[in-house]
Amino acid sequence: MKNIIISLLFAVACFLFSGCGTLREPASDVLLTGAGATIGYEASGKKIGGAAIGAGVGYVASKITNGQMNAALTDAEQRGYDRAMNQAVKQQYWIIQAQQRRENSAEENDARYITVTLPETVLPDGTVIKPTTTTLRAQ
16 A cells, blocks of 8 residues: 555656656656556556556556647647737837827918918809908818
8 A cells, every 4th residue: 555655646747747848758658658657557456467467557547648639739820920910010000000090180280371362363254252261271
């Protein structure tokens, strides 16, 4: 019983320390395969066949765990890329808005007003338009 408890503690330690960044996959393969072999050896009454089965189960568990971690990392990277692209598009939009706002305000400041006097005019149908003065905005 004492050996099984030690083996289980060893397996838990393997799970906890198998997340190393650079050696993640090989380290978890070795640790989980070794933990599975130890547990299988102890659980089968110290038979080699039990150790082999335990090692196989540990290796399969390692591959499943690594696959899930790779999928999670890929998903996180894609979400980060998408967020960055959305942020870049929003930033470009607001840059364009600010440029247009500056152009419009510059145009409004450069505008000048011209007073034009229109003389009396007689249209071909005989209508007489009285002389008038109007102010036009010129840019």
